[in-house]
Amino acid sequence: MASIVQEWDRTPLSPFSPPNKQPTNGLRESRTSSLQRTVRQAAVDNGIQRPRGYNVSFHYNSDVEQHHFGSHHPMKPWRLHLTKELILSYGLHYAMDLYQTREATRAELATFHTDEYIDFLSEVTPDNMNEMGITDKETRHNFGDDCPVFDGLYRYCTLYTGASVSAARTLAATNPPFTNSHDIAINWSGGLHHAKKSEASGFCYINDIVLCILELLRTHPRVLYIDIDVHHGDGVEQAFASSDRVMTLSYHKYDKYDFFPGTGGLHETGPKATSSNPGAYTSLNVPLLDGIEDDQYTYLFEQITGKTIEVFRPTAIVLQCGADSLGGDRLGKFNLNIKAHGACLSFVQSHRLPLLVLGGGGYTARNVARLWTHETSLCTGSVLPDAIPAAAPYRQAFAGAENGDSLLYPNLEGRHENKHDREKIEGLVQTCHEHLRHLQGAPSVMMRRIPREVWGVREEVDAVLKEEEAERESGRRDLERSVGERGGY
Template identity: 40%
Template sequence: MNEFKMEKKVMYIYDSVLRKECDRLPTILGRASVVTDLINSYKLVQSDNVTVVPSIFATYDELRLFHSTAYIDFIKKRSNCDDTFEDEEELEFGLSYDCPLLPQLYTLVQALAGSSITAANLLAESKCDIAINWFGGWHHAQRDEAEGFCYVNDIVIAIQILTRSFAKILYIDLDVHHGNGVQNAFELSQKILTLSFHKFSPGFYPGSGNVDEVGSQRGRYFSVNVPLREGCSNRTYIRCFKEIFSRVFQSFNPSALVVQCGADCINGDPVGQINVTPKAMGECIKDILKCNVPTLFLGGGGYDAANTARYWTYLTSLIINKPIDNDIPDSSEYFMKYGPSYELHIDAGCQKDFNTDEYLSNIISTVLSYCKVIAKDELPSK
């Protein structure tokens, strides 16, 4: 890895329209406002090395960089429809259950995708070293289907934009769920490597992402998965990340990074339900920052609004290299959400960690064998 560059030029994607659109996502109602308020309460985006950039809505053609014409056209057609009756076509496009058809859905999709496209363009045009977009990170959406609370895969579209300027892109998924939509999009590619650390247990969504899922054809071994069992602890997560990330980075030698920082990996999340803390995840982010290549940081899952705000605020402070107090500022509009501790950091969970040393050693050795292929040294042993 490169020598750590202390002062990086950071661009932070934000505008009130984007925040309001993200606030109306059914599973995270109002979350964007809670996150924005805490980051502003710490005055992080007012730092000298940070520029706040308003998002530009995605165009129809930009949405079609990944999504099918039929899917986008259907969203446009039904966007102004008040009828909540589910027809077969809605079910075909995944607009049901966890992704219900919303009023003005096309506007929402344009806003979410546009925020990550705006960030990707800034990086591609060398206007910054790092772009932060906590409104993006919707990694489950497929080419012609909404899935897993995700209506649009802004990550895939942003990566497509980045390929215009960067030869090889490493995508790192730190959400508690497997980044299946992004992996599926690039499973045939050697230019985009997907690396996902996630919970993998019976019945846990989306059910994919075992260590033997490695991509297909020319892209074989360029999809890397680190499946973690129930009760993942800080020790387990940090061990896996530190032993795997640096080797994958060195083997692939990317010219840009895209990092999905889903907050559902944090202890206390009602969906993720693992033991990891923001400080532990921060150790992973510090290693990513030391790579000194253009990097796009994105949000993602996170179903406890206060903990999501804590996590992304802490990560923002690390990214811009500005230490912040543990006490939540009492100027925060949502101060009461942070009780009873009213502190930024939270404790680890006390679930039993089912990731044994033997299991972790097998996962790590398997992934490191793939790195030999990525670096074109030799084929992994059977």
């Protein structure tokens, strides 16, 4: 039986062979040995080595790059290819354990998504979409312009989801097929945070993040989800709205009427507190306006995230690093530079908790590649030179003043008017801290429910509780009817 993941054989994924290992699948390398030596020497010159005291794993399947949403759609899976090649060109692969991942199984998707939705997703194609109810006048499961039907759609979903689940499992357990646990696990193809239980949304079809968190809950009593995509992480928040074991914290642009998805206001903190709904105040949202800058963003992030970790006391963290919060993104309207975005990851990493790092949005491909390469270097404790390596494929994508002058860290700020002032920033911090006061003492009860072998969604748990309550009520009524009879009380 094939293992859940295999060590990443870079030959089919890239032109570079792993250190001290030869290709095992017989495919010929697509680059010359001299170029490989150049990359190896660059890794030595840049001091790329495995971090001391912790392990990092990188999870990926290059087949995900081959899919295409459409020529006019902003989501370009090709950005993942550009990212991978830049990571390899810097030699960062020498600092990580690399896994070529398999596709997620239907059973894994069904731990969150409905059977009917999975059936639809697996069957719909561009050729039969009209027959299946997707036309110019109607749609199903929210398929349409944002979430188009394209060739290989279902496989695309299982590929990025499989990589995320693989990454989560390296943090959740030390059992086979993993020879050792990892402290940080990365999947840049994941992080699709808008998908709902039976609905596509915002370029997202399967919510791999929810599946990852469910996997982590097998062994971790409390999981904190942090989202720094420019869009609200609504799908993850909604999935765990009734759970007191998962807290969601999202930093995003918020405009109820003019910016997708129109949710994530400051006072949206989860359901009201009741004895049957313990998820109150486990959602924390930081709504932002256009043009926020580096110092403001990193100050907000440290003040609010630090307090959240202190109060909620997670045992594992999932960080969605959507690159559309960078300045110059096709859809986002922030003024963040790459190092400021990365500073958020570094702050989370400094708490030394098991950390799952995922991708997300990002619609200027060269900046997506820059960011996720930089953040891979942060995970491995590496420092990269600013000049894009001469050996990097597609180096022309970074060339020219309009594309960042072949630098890893071009200036991305000042493209949008900054609508934040000190009062606005401090108000956000104060309000979020006030919301967190309601969580005081909550972590002490977080471990009361350990997940079953396959941890279902909260609705399933609630259904079991209702059945038990109905049985107790039935028994009580039987006793009432037996009053005065032989054997009655």
